[in-house]
Amino acid sequence: MNWSWIDLAFPWIGAAAALVLLALMFGTDLLRGQPSSSRWRDFVWLSWMAVVAYLLHNVEEYGIDLLGHRHAFPDALCAALKLPPYPGCPIPPAFYLAVNLPLFWIVAPLAAVLSRRHPLVGFALYSVIFTNGLVHLVMVLVLGEAYNPGLLTAVVLFLPLSAWVGYACFGKNRLRYAAMALIVSWGVVLHVILAGSMISFVNGLISSGTLVCVQIINAALLLPVFWLGEKWHGSVLA
Numbered sequence: 001m002n003w004s005w006i007d008l009a010f011p012w013i014g015a016a017a018a019l020v021l022l023a024l025m026f027g028t029d030l031l032r033g034q035p036s037s038s039r040w041r042d043f044v045w046l047s048w049m050a051v052v053a054y055l056l057h058n059v060e061e062y063g064i065d066l067l068g069h070r071h072a073f074p075d076a077l078c079a080a081l082k083l084p085p086y087p088g089c090p091i092p093p094a095f096y097l098a099v100n101l102p103l104f105w106i107v108a109p110l111a112a113v114l115s116r117r118h119p120l121v122g123f124a125l126y127s128v129i130f131t132n133g134l135v136h137l138v139m140v141l142v143l144g145e146a147y148n149p150g151l152l153t154a155v156v157l158f159l160p161l162s163a164w165v166g167y168a169c170f171g172k173n174r175l176r177y178a179a180m181a182l183i184v185s186w187g188v189v190l191h192v193i194l195a196g197s198m199i200s201f202v203n204g205l206i207s208s209g210t211l212v213c214v215q216i217i218n219a220a221l222l223l224p225v226f227w228l229g230e231k232w233h234g235s236v237l238a
Helices: 005-027 043-063 073-080 091-113 125-142 151-169 177-202 209-220 223-235
Strands: none
Touching: 005 043, 005 091, 005 125, 043 073, 043 091, 043 125, 043 151, 073 091, 091 125, 091 223, 125 151, 125 177, 125 223, 177 209, 177 223, 209 223
16 A cells, blocks of 8 residues: 555554644643643643643654554454455545544644633543554454553553543543533543544545545534533533
C-alpha cells in the first residue's frame, strides 16, 4: 500500500505538537485556569492534557507501535473486521485522516481553549479517551491477542487520566455527576457512529465519500453537544 505523506506524517506532526504543549503545560502557566491551585486539579490544564494524551496515542497507532510496527493500526483494524490487510483492505486511507485530524487537531484544541469559560466543553475529549481506552481492552479480550496498536497508551494514559478527572473534577463543589454521565454516554455514541458507518461501508450500504463525511460530522458534533449539555443544566457546577 502506497500511503500518502500525510498518512505517514500526521502522527509525528502531532507528536511535535504534544511536546510543545507539554513544555508549555509544565514550564509555564499559559495553559492553566487557576495558577494558584494544583495543575492536576485545574480544569483548563486537564483539558489540554486530554489533547496531549490523544496526540501521543496517535503515535502508537499510526507512527510506531510497541512491537516496532509502523503505521500498524489500519491493518489491525482490517484484521479485526475479518478483512485482508492493505492493499486488499477496502477501507479508504482517507477514513483514518477523517477520524483523527478534524477531532484531534481542530476540535480538541478548540475545546481546551473554550474550557476557561465552559469547563464541560473542555472535558469533551474525555468522552473519546475513556471509551477508546475501553475499546482497546475489549479488543484484547475479543480477539485473544495480548496487544493491539494503541493499547499501551490506552492503559498508561487514557484510563488512568480519565479516572483521575472523574475523581478530582466531579462531585461536591465541582462538576455535576450528570455532566460525567454525558461524557461517558456521548463517548459511546461517537464510537457507535464511527463503527456503524465503517460496517455500513464494508457491507456496501454507503460510499467511501459518505464514510469520510460521517467522521468529520462526528467530530464536529462534539463541541455543540457539550455546549448544549452545559446550557441544559443551567450550571455544570454542583
